Amino acid sequence: MTRKAQFPDEQSEDGSFERQKDAFDNWVSPSPDSQYPAASGRYHLYVSLACPWAHRTIIMRERQGLAPHIGMTVVDPIRDEKGWRFVDNVPRCQPDPLNGFKYLSEAYRATDPDYDGRVTVPVLWDKETKRIVSNNDDNIMRMFNSAFAKITGQGHDHCPPHLIGQIDRLNQLIYETVNNGVYQAGFASSQKAYDAALYPLFDTLDMLESRLNRGPYLFGDTLTETDWRLWVTLIRFDAVYHGHFKCNLRRLVDYPNLIAYTERLYRLPGIAETVDFDHIKRHYYLTHDELNPSGILPAGPHSIFPFS
Known part of the structure; x- marks a missing residue:
């Protein structure tokens, strides 16, 4: 059964969400x-x-x-x-x-x-x-x-030349399966499209959990733009994507390395001030009427907030 699309102009015939x-x-x-x-x-x-x-x-x-x-x-x-x-x-x-x-x-x-x-x-x-x-x-x-x-006069380069090829490749994988993957699962209008997004999402999270055994960041000791591209999805995962977008095979807190990594980046100077869970939850739960027709704003989860 195919349901009505959240964004009709960005929906394929098989029910997949295709971002403009x-x-x-x-x-x-x-x-x-x-x-x-x-x-x-x-x-x-x-x-x-x-x-x-x-x-x-x-x-x-x-x-x-x-x-x-x-x-x-x-x-x-x-x-x-x-x-x-x-x-x-x-x-x-x-x-x-x-x-x-x-x-x-x-x-x-x-x-x-x-x-x-x-x-x-x-x-x-x-x-x-x-x-x-x-x-x-x-x-x-x-x-x-x-x-x-x-x-x-800032000296930190988040795209160092010697890593740019690896950064671009990992960026693409994370975009396709994680950053956009949560949306493809959440806005899927058919079971087939949902399944096609959900399992690659968690395959990639599993891979990233293992990758973080090598060091504090995705490229070892070097903090790159890839970390921030992933992090903005992780910080929203348990609060929004796990429930609202039905990305519920596992929670972020079920990944020891990923949750520690999320906190590590959150603790960097100036980053906590960029996060506003009230704005995040109000946007997703009160904007997507089709996914949350009652307009109820959930109180939790508290599991993502211990470091905030």
Whole structure:
């Protein structure tokens, strides 16, 4: 039996969830002659604290010392029929300080008047041209990692050249089976599609549990962007994906290495402040009406919170 899709335009005939491609994919460059040169105060980041894809960019902004140079505005975690909105009555959310937008969709239409896809976060906005530079979280992470290094003086490279090939390969596996895998399971509209997402997800988690026997991070002693790409899914796993998305073969707390790893990264300076479980749970449980038609916000689990 196939049920109604959460996102009809992103559902295949067999009931699989197929995420839409990013609409804007320009790059900020260290070169002053580029279309979007790195500059302090020129760019602004629109995010949701609930969204794992946006969370990656929030972390990289924090880790690379970009907060004084790139402003950030948080949208309402509850996405309504008009999409992500700017509000002033939800803790940690703000009205749009740049253009007075009420909805993030206005930024999309300002960049492309004909845009008719789903509006997503994060969005990197250029205040000079008044356009979206990128809504591609992968590339925003890499821009934040290196493009502003001369401005910030930050020395840590989350994509060291000698590991980049391995990073890209592990990123792809984690994206397909874990980051997007939880969504493919949660938004599957057929049993076949659900099964096809669920078992590879846990196969990869099992592999990562074993991999962490080698060292504190996925690449031994070297902290890379891959760790953060995985971590944003792990931090949400027991609170949302285990129950809400039916990814329930095992919990994160059933993996000794993965739960210790999740706490290890959480304890790094500035990271705890990027996590907001209230925003996370309100978004998933109160936005996905089809998956939670009663609109009940669950109290637990407490198992993921011992270090928070």
